[in-house]
Amino acid sequence: MHKLQALEPKKRINSIDILRGMALFGVLIVNLIFQFRISIFEQFVVEPFASPWWIDRVIERLVYYGLESKAVLVFSFLFGVGLAVQYERFQKMDSPLYWLRRRMLVLLVLGLLHLLLIWNGDILAEYALAALLLLPLLAAPGWVLALSSLCLFAIYIVISIIPLPIAAYEKAWIMQHLPIANAVYATGSYGQILQLSLSEIPSLLPLHLYIFPRTLALMLLGAYLWRSGFLQHPAAHRSLLINLARTGLVLGASLMIVTTTEAYDDWDAINPLRTAIQNITVVILAGGYAAAVIALVEFTRAGAWLHVFAPIGRMAFTNYIMQSVIFTFIFYGYGLGQFGQLGITPVFLLGVLVYGLQGAFSAWWLRYFRFGPLEWLWRTLTYGKLQSMKRN
Numbered sequence: 028m029h030k031l032q033a034l035e036p037k038k039r040i041n042s043i044d045i046l047r048g049m050a051l052f053g054v055l056i057v058n059l060i061f062q063f064r065i066s067i068f069e070q071f072v073v074e075p076f077a078s079p080w081w082i083d084r085v086i087e088r089l090v091y092y093g094l095e096s097k098a099v100l101v102f103s104f105l106f107g108v109g110l111a112v113q114y115e116r117f118q119k120m121d122s123p124l125y126w127l128r129r130r131m132l133v134l135l136v137l138g139l140l141h142l143l144l145i146w147n148g149d150i151l152a153e154y155a156l157a158a159l160l161l162l163p164l165l166a167a168p169g170w171v172l173a174l175s176s177l178c179l180f181a182i183y184i185v186i187s188i189i190p191l192p193i194a195a196y197e198k199a200w201i202m203q204h205l206p207i208a209n210a211v212y213a214t215g216s217y218g219q220i221l222q223l224s225l226s227e228i229p230s231l232l233p234l235h236l237y238i239f240p241r242t243l244a245l246m247l248l249g250a251y252l253w254r255s256g257f258l259q260h261p262a263a264h265r266s267l268l269i270n271l272a273r274t275g276l277v278l279g280a281s282l283m284i285v286t287t288t289e290a291y292d293d294w295d296a297i298n299p300l301r302t303a304i305q306n307i308t309v310v311i312l313a314g315g316y317a318a319a320v321i322a323l324v325e326f327t328r329a330g331a332w333l334h335v336f337a338p339i340g341r342m343a344f345t346n347y348i349m350q351s352v353i354f355t356f357i358f359y360g361y362g363l364g365q366f367g368q369l370g371i372t373p374v375f376l377l378g379v380l381v382y383g384l385q386g387a388f389s390a391w392w393l394r395y396f397r398f399g400p401l402e403w404l405w406r407t408l409t410y411g412k413l414q415s416m417k418r419n
């Protein structure tokens with residue numbers, strides 16, 4: 028069997044690592060403000076932007092309109108890119124799909140441990156399941172990847188237009204559940220919080236089912252764009268990349284402004300068509316973000332400044348899990364018990380601080396080691412033998 032070596036930093040595509048690192052910041056801030064700080068269900072019944080402090084309202088609007096959904100969309104896209112990269116590398120070995128399947132099964136186990144024992148907002152288990160479903164398509168021609176991605180996007184939009192049970196939350200249940208969640212997460216022991224967290228998973232499942240076609244579509248899109256050479260050779264597609272960035276940002280922002288006018292109607296008066304357009308809008312805007320970052324890195328001097336995001340992007344798995352460990356300790360009762368106690372502004376600043384510390388730690392760590400700690404564990408469990416950790 029061919030021995031597969033990890034990519035050395037000089038062989039990596041910096042724009043991808045930088046984009047991943049920046050997307051992780053967006054995921055961190057969104058999770059922190061809307062899920063760690065308060066119950067995830069609160070957003071379905073509490074009027075947004077209602078803080079008495081203007082700075083809170085400004086930050087909440089910036090995060091909601093600028094990052095919510097968009098950051099995780101970019102992350103899903105990059106996961107698909109990673110699948111395509113790994114498939115190409117595993118082709119140097121016997122049975123590439125076998126090794127890639129092992130890699131995703133290990134991720135599934137680690138994601139489930141995160142979901143069940145640390146934080147029920149985990150997305151890694153969903154990514155692993157999506158990847159396992161998509162693996163056979165990685166051997167198909169590029170046009171199959173592109174067509175499959177379009178079909179899955181269409182399914183996602185149809186779900187937005189046609190009311191389905193998987194997309195619904197009962198307001199009465201949420202109003203009954205919130206006082207329990209607020210009390211237990213703020214003051215409960217680890218056992219009590221774990222019990223409540225596990226009991227919430229069936230109620231969170233509809234949200235995951237609703238976005239699952241979108242996740243699959245974005246992963247296939249990422250795999251296709253890697254296979255096509257678009258991401259491997261951005262200089263050859265300079266004009267297209269810049270036009271995608273401009274169009275995505277301008278069109279996405281314009282549609283966002285239009286569709287969010289009087290966006291918060293009564294609970295039973297949601298306009299399905301507007302919801303569908305909003306779902307298309309976040310995809311367009313996320314695409315604009317991704318294209319803009321890659322263009323800035325590849326074609327402007329900003330790349331030298333943005334390189335600071337690369338180390339945290341290379342250790343995204345470790346940093347993502349560590350964020351859950353840090354923030355559950357800060358907010359949950361078995362730690363500092365700040366759940367429901369902090370406003371948006373201090374929580375945002377906390378997120379910036381933690382992200383900055385993670386960036387500094389990642390840069391230091393990668394001076395001496397080839398992988399982040401969890402990236403090393405993932406690789407070791409995939410191959411069934413200890414992997415070399417220290418850099419030569």
